[in-house]
Amino acid sequence: MISHKDLKGVVFDIKRYAIHDGPGIRTTVFLKGCPLSCQWCHNPESILPQPEPAIRFSRCTLCGRCIEVCPENAISKNEDHVRTDFDKCIRCGKCVEVCPASAREIIGKEMSAEEVMAEVRRDILFYDESGGGVTFSGGEPLMQSEFLTAILEKCRNDNIHTAVDTTCYADESLVLEIAEKADLFLCDIKHIDPKKHLQFTGVDNKLILSNIKKLSETAEVIIRIPVIPGFNDDIDNLKATAEWICGLEKPCPVNFLPYNSGGTEKVKRLAHKMRIIVSKRPDDGQLRKSVELYENQFGLKAIIDG
Numbered sequence: 528m529i530s531h532k533d534l535k536g537v538v539f540d541i542k543r544y545a546i547h548d549g550p551g552i553r554t555t556v557f558l559k560g561c562p563l564s565c566q567w568c569h570n571p572e573s574i575l576p577q578p579e580p581a582i583r584f585s586r587c588t589l590c591g592r593c594i595e596v597c598p599e600n601a602i603s604k605n606e607d608h609v610r611t612d613f614d615k616c617i618r619c620g621k622c623v624e625v626c627p628a629s630a631r632e633i634i635g636k637e638m639s640a641e642e643v644m645a646e647v648r649r650d651i652l653f654y655d656e657s658g659g660g661v662t663f664s665g666g667e668p669l670m671q672s673e674f675l676t677a678i679l680e681k682c683r684n685d686n687i688h689t690a691v692d693t694t695c696y697a698d699e700s701l702v703l704e705i706a707e708k709a710d711l712f713l714c715d716i717k718h719i720d721p722k723k724h725l726q727f728t729g730v731d732n733k734l735i736l737s738n739i740k741k742l743s744e745t746a747e748v749i750i751r752i753p754v755i756p757g758f759n760d761d762i763d764n765l766k767a768t769a770e771w772i773c774g775l776e777k778p779c780p781v782n783f784l785p786y787n788s789g790g791t792e793k794v795k796r797l798a799h800k801m802r803i804i805v806s807k808r809p810d811d812g813q814l815r816k817s818v819e820l821y822e823n824q825f826g827l828k829a830i831i832d833g
């Protein structure tokens with residue numbers, strides 16, 4: 528049996544001093560792997576569970592050194608760019624080592640729970656002073672549930688506040704198990720209509736809504752609505768979502784998250800291809816109206832976050 532000491536997970540980023548991932552100043556740990564494929568994803572490098580190769584084409588000088596060292600012949604070159612064959616790549620990292628332009632990287636690395644904790648503990652002073660802590664995001668952190676559990680337990684031992692930023696697309700039993708270990712859940716409702724949800728994220732929202740309902744009965748939950756112009760910012764969807772939240776035993780506060788276009792550039796660097804739609808940041812006036820609607824008409828606590 529693997530002890531917590533040996534348990535490893537795949538982490539693709541750790542951001543310190545985060546202020547939009549829960550209360551206070553936080554460290555956000557991004558775990559790789561996601562069961563959804565949202566067309567506006569701003570972290571497309573999170574979707575695959577395993578580490579993956581990526582390249583910044585603007586840095587590449589077409590010197591060809593990566594092609595020479597690749598043991599799998601996974602890299603080829605044409606006139607204006609090098610191409611990495613995702614299926615051939617074994618993620619050995621040799622191309623990264625030799626690239627003189629720092630154009631190549633492997634996104635995601637294996638870390639032990641203790642290694643993650645060493646990063647998290649660096650800012651305990653800031654957490655204590657600001658009422659912050661650590662947030663687990665992704666991707667979908669519940670896809671690495673054992674690893675997540677190990678770190679949550681360590682945080683509890685160290686008296687560090689924890690938040691889990693989740694799609695809630697996971698078995699109910701797992702969600703409720705994690706609920707016993709974490710202090711706060713940040714749960715997305717991307718669209719209230721199951722058909723639209725399926726069309727734009729690859730899954731319908733039945734399981735997600737059911738899990739949020741269950742979670743909200745026992746845990747502290749903030750509902751996050753990513754506002755994607757043309758997809759979910761219409762008044763009918765906003766009202767139907769608010770009505771659903773009001774129907775909860777304990778209606779949760781709502782954070783509106785304006786669309787973040789970061790994914791459109793990041794996706795170009797990946798060897799693994801996926802489609803990302805390009806949208807624009809929602810109008811600030813419109814966002815304020817959504818907050819007013821939720822507060823005045825539905826009596827919900829709502830803010831714009833980001």
Ligand code: SF4
Nearest residue numbers: 597616617619620622
């Ligand atoms: S990481 Fe992939 S592309 Fe780079 S050298 Fe290794 S096998 Fe080749």
Ligand code: SF4
Nearest residue numbers: 587588590591593626
């Ligand atoms: S080694 Fe770096 S700079 Fe040279 S071709 Fe490969 S990616 Fe481009």
